[in-house]
Amino acid sequence: MKTIIEPFKIKSIEPINFTTEREREAYLRKAYYNVFMLPAEEVLIDLLTDSGTSAMSARQWAGIMEGDEAYAGAKSFYRFEHKVRQLTGLKNIIPTHQGRAAEKILFTLVGGPGKVIPNNSHFDTTRANIEFSGARAVDLPTSEGRDPDLIADFKGNMDVPALEEFIKKTGASNIPLCMITVTNNSGGGQPVSMQNIRETKELCKKYGIPLFLDACRFAENAYFIKMRENGYSVRSVKEIVSEMFSYADGATMSAKKDAIVNMGGFLALNDDALTTKARNLLIVTEGFPTYGGLAGRDLEAIAQGLDEVLDENYLRYRLRSVEYLGERLTRAGVPILQPPGGHAIYLNAKKFLPHIPVHDYPGESLVVELYRRGGIRSVEIGSVMFGTYDENKQLVPARMELVRLAIPRRVYTQSHIDYVIEVVIEAFEHRNELTGYRITEEAPMLRHFTAKFEKK
Numbered sequence: 001m002k003t004i005i006e007p008f009k010i011k012s013i014e015p016i017n018f019t020t021e022r023e024r025e026a027y028l029r030k031a032y033y034n035v036f037m038l039p040a041e042e043v044l045i046d047l048l049t050d051s052g053t054s055a056m057s058a059r060q061w062a063g064i065m066e067g068d069e070a071y072a073g074a075k076s077f078y079r080f081e082h083k084v085r086q087l088t089g090l091k092n093i094i095p096t097h098q099g100r101a102a103e104k105i106l107f108t109l110v111g112g113p114g115k116v117i118p119n120n121s122h123f124d125t126t127r128a129n130i131e132f133s134g135a136r137a138v139d140l141p142t143s144e145g146r147d148p149d150l151i152a153d154f155k156g157n158m159d160v161p162a163l164e165e166f167i168k169k170t171g172a173s174n175i176p177l178c179m180i181t182v183t184n185n186s187g188g189g190q191p192v193s194m195q196n197i198r199e200t201k202e203l204c205k206k207y208g209i210p211l212f213l214d215a216c217r218f219a220e221n222a223y224f225i226k227m228r229e230n231g232y233s234v235r236s237v238k239e240i241v242s243e244m245f246s247y248a249d250g251a252t253m254s255a256k257k258d259a260i261v262n263m264g265g266f267l268a269l270n271d272d273a274l275t276t277k278a279r280n281l282l283i284v285t286e287g288f289p290t291y292g293g294l295a296g297r298d299l300e301a302i303a304q305g306l307d308e309v310l311d312e313n314y315l316r317y318r319l320r321s322v323e324y325l326g327e328r329l330t331r332a333g334v335p336i337l338q339p340p341g342g343h344a345i346y347l348n349a350k351k352f353l354p355h356i357p358v359h360d361y362p363g364e365s366l367v368v369e370l371y372r373r374g375g376i377r378s379v380e381i382g383s384v385m386f387g388t389y390d391e392n393k394q395l396v397p398a399r400m401e402l403v404r405l406a407i408p409r410r411v412y413t414q415s416h417i418d419y420v421i422e423v424v425i426e427a428f429e430h431r432n433e434l435t436g437y438r439i440t441e442e443a444p445m446l447r448h449f450t451a452k453f454e455k456k
């Protein structure tokens with residue numbers, strides 16, 4: 001088979017600012033070893049997130065010029081609404097400025113004390129919005145999904161028997177809705193099978209609970225289904241997407257991922273009464289229902305992006321380029337969460353740096369080293385992000401110590417990825433020289449964004 005190439009040519013470029021190791025060491029000291037505090041100009045390859053970091057196409061930029069900026073009833077809104085309806089089959093489409101704004105509106109209305117929302121794995125903002133409403137967020141991934149070394153096709157799946165147990169124990173009346181996140185970001189960007197979505201829907205229906213998709217990476221999930229699930233190789237991604245959404249009563253979406261734009265999102269609902277309440281809240285917090293926190297031009301770019309993301313040449317390249325990174329690292333013995341996800345590779349820092357105990361934050365040490373050695377910005381998903389303290393102020397570590405290399409859409413070429421591979425392998429060869437970190441300052445919530453560190 002020939003190389004799967006980038007299915008685009010480059011028309012407009014943005015220069016990368018080259019820096020030396022010595023300069024980066026100074027930048028790190030200035031940023032208290034927290035890469036969130038680095039100005040982006042000091043970063044060579046930015047793999048902090050795949051969210052809002054995509055490159056738009058010429059057609060999307062053309063759409064930006066076509067944007068209708070009328071306050072009410074803009075043409076761009078109707079184009080956006082039509083596209084989202086066509087894609088999802090859902091009835092009422094509410095634009096929001098990003099995914100978490102859709103979550104905030106939804107859980108303000110259906111959450112609250114005593115309520116519980118299950119999911120295969122909640123993303124942090126989803127969990128935060130649920131908990132902020134006074135409700136509880138519960139993750140029910142399968143046992144396969146909890147094993148970082150196991151290679152399996154659909155490690156993002158919901159544990160359906162556990163969900164039934166959970167519904168019986170909690171009482172369906174306390175569960176306003178059930179969610180499935182596709183792909184499962186917190187679980188390593190792993191896909192959810194169609195069978196699993198169908199079975200979850202059947203179970204929810206039995207208990208009268210609506211099923212919602214957290215649809216940020218719906219197209220990547222659909223392409224995994226096409227490649228891996230029996231009976232789907234002959235179906236188009238568009239058909240697969242339609243079937244996925246046919247099981248949903250609603251969806252939240254961050255357009256910053258699979259709509260390939262820099263800002264935007266939506267809430268889609270079949271329930272008319274809930275929609276009326278959501279639109280009323282939208283007017284208070286986001287804007288009038290035909291723009292909801294976005295400009296007309298943003299809605300145009302989203303509508304166009306939702307077409308482009310279904311291009312199977314694009315999806316084949318997208319998943320292959322992430323897999324390529326995972327494959328090369330695995331071949332060099334670098335421990336990663338297996339198999340490669342749709343939007344990111346997660347390095348297993350606990351295995352990468354077995355000599356650094358979890359309370360000295362091996363993930364943080366690896367994040368710092370990738371930046372110091374190669375100017376690569378990644379993100380720790382481990383005990384810095386999810387660690388808590390017990391009553392004796394001792395760290396209760398996260399379940400895994402991961403470092404995510406998230407790949408922005410259509411931004412980096414294969415040689416950029418080859419460079420990343422070289423830097424990670426070099427860091428792996430020198431892993432015994434790395435030491436742990438201690439936190440010198442931290443916020444009471446979401447500490448990873450602003451914490452200050454020093455070398456131990």
Ligand code: F0G
Nearest residue numbers: 049051098099100123125185216254256
């Ligand atoms: N749901 C999932 C699964 C996500 O990955 C994100 C964002 C959101 C919801 C929230 O969307 O950022 O538009 O408000 N994930 C980004 C990330 C931030 O880096 O994984 P948002």
